């Protein structure tokens with residue numbers, strides 16, 4: 001790997017590790033461009049793929065058919081705001097017997113399970129407040 005691609009790969013990882021909002025590839029492109037202005041979307045995709053193959057990030061599917069990228073490798077759940085699309089990490093309750101069950105059932109049936117995440121969907125406090133304010137305006 002030449003020096004330029006090494007630098008682009010490192011920058012991509014650093015940008016993701018500094019992001020807590022589970023960016024998409026397009027969002028990653030904007031952020032990586034702040035460090036390396038002439039990087040292309042194709043390069044960002046390739047580097048995200050490389051990092052995933054190296055086990056340094058996870059792809060998270062949260063609905064909407066777009067991959068989100070997460071540098072937090074510990075198993076954890078997500079809250080997804082259906083109004084603004086923001087994603088929040090939820091700490092996983094460890095040792096919960098119920099959590100293990102679907103995984104174990106799948107394994108018994110021959111599925112290879114790598115990891116498990118649950119997404120909770122709803123409205124974040126900021127969007128809930130905005131809705132509430134909007135409703136009051138309608139009522140007034």
Ligand SMILES: [Zn+2]
Pocket residue numbers: 022070072076077078088089
């Ligand atoms: Zn996450």
